[in-house]
Amino acid sequence: MTSRGFVALCAGVIVLTGFAYLAIRMASSQPQPVQPGEVAPDIQGKTWSGADFSLRALRGKPVLIDFFTTWCPPCLDETPDLMAFAAAHRGEIQVVLVDRGEARATVASYIARFHVPDDVAVVLDEGNRWSAPYGVTGQPEAFFIAADGRVVQHTLGPLSRAQMEAGAKVAGK
The missing domain is CATH 3.40.30.10 (Glutaredoxin)
Structure with missing residues (x-):
């Protein structure tokens, strides 16, 4: 693999890791729907x-x-x-x-x-x-x-x- 290909591969891994981090963070910041046993959200x-x-x-x-x-x-x-x-x-x-x-x-x-x-x-x-x-x-x-x-x-x-x-x-x- 050329050094140029290696750099491109590393950049791709970094970008994908960043997207994965953002997706996980966004999913965890979304409120989860109420479940039986929990207090009902006020409407x-x-x-x-x-x-x-x-x-x-x-x-x-x-x-x-x-x-x-x-x-x-x-x-x-x-x-x-x-x-x-x-x-x-x-x-x-x-x-x-x-x-x-x-x-x-x-x-x-x-x-x-x-x-x-x-x-x-x-x-x-x-x-x-x-x-x-x-x-x-x-x-x-x-x-x-x-x-x-x-x-x-x-x-x-x-x-x-x-x-x-x-x-x-x-x-x-």
Whole structure:
């Protein structure tokens, strides 16, 4: 190998090592999604009606958070069961729907279509910023949170009514 080839090889190794270092550093600086047993990240924002919302303000009561979109067929399929669950557990467990980035008018149509009651909080996540702290990669995804704020269950995909009831028990309903 010529000295010129050796220098090029060394430079390449140094550059690749630098990129690897940066990739590892960036990955370790990204917050990791919440895991069962950990305290749920506080979701703050506005509801579809313009009211202020903070998940932390619900401490002391179990919570079911469902991340959804109005164009998602499985989300639409689970909505009637979510509404029935919310009605059956009114005052016992707070149901929170987090819309992942849609316009207020679109969400308002969904609320009217499914007769979502006022005691179900529908939070607009206009920038879809709350998905990352929860590790949400699709929709629907649900989280049951105990009264002390800890995540006790995370479910990918639509929830059946039986899964909602089981999750409520785990959350301490």
